[in-house]
Amino acid sequence: MATGRDYRGMTAEQRLADRRQRLLTAAYTLFAVAGFTSTTIERLCAAARISNRAFYECFSGREDLMRAVYDRCVEETMLAVSKAIGQAPPDADSRIKAGISEYIAFVTRDTRRARIMHLEVRRSGDILTAHRQRAVSGFTDIIEDTLGELEGALPGRTHLMALGMVGAIQELLIEWVLAENPPPLEHLTETAVHIFRRSFGSEPAYPGSKGSTSL
Incomplete structure (x- = not known):
């Protein structure tokens, strides 16, 4: 004491x-x-x-310290994303684009943060399972709160689609962390926004193709 x-x-x-x-x-x-x-x-x-x-x-041990480091990374990222969404134009498309852009930009601004949140969280095994699930739920809630029940979304499926959006962004960042030649960050952002818009029926084709909605 x-x-x-x-x-x-x-x-x-x-x-x-x-x-x-x-x-x-x-x-x-x-x-x-x-x-x-x-x-x-x-x-x-x-x-x-x-x-x-x-x-x-x-x-109490390395595991306790790892949980504290991971939780701080998540808390700082959530604050940055929530701020970006709050400062964006009020329509859902603009707010989600702002949130995705800020998430990717903030996490990758320091490679240590990106590795802890998207690589070491998995390598550490069961010690971070509950904390990772809580983080996923937190980011899913942010997307849900921003979207509401958008026109074009499958009725009653907003939660599942938001959850899938979180998973897609995480996998894109794992690729960025592990790749020998990481893809440009703007490509990650464009891809994530494209996935979102396609999921909710607001973009007919991949960015740059005929009939697509530009970012």
Whole structure:
């Protein structure tokens, strides 16, 4: 239990928060670059410049730390996407395009975030299953709230179509993370928007083809 005594100008609570933040920062890089399974507690402690004992004052284990890193990535991404949607024109098409564009742009702005959210979350196994499902549900809810029951959507299927949209974007980003020659980000965005518009019957053909609706 932390006490209120000051040490080098910091209270015990502040020292604990500082160590926790240093571990989160170290894990953000190590889990993304070396991978979760290859990153030991000793390596994390060395990078964060804390003792093994101090580690367990902050987290119960590597799994607990991985969950915290993943959850922070998801929370930051949700905030960015929600803001982009809120600033877009009020029609559903514009808002969904803004949300998709911001999701892809924000996640890929830092490759570490992209790898943790779309690659290491799967490689880490069961420890992130519930957290990943909660993230998927959160992004699905954002799409549903934006869409409502759009004309062209199958009646009662908006949830399933929104869920499929989340899955499609995730797979596109996995391809971007793993590809030796990653596709241009604008191609990912165009493809994701095209999938959305085709799903809801608002785009007859692939962008650039005859009769298509331009982005």
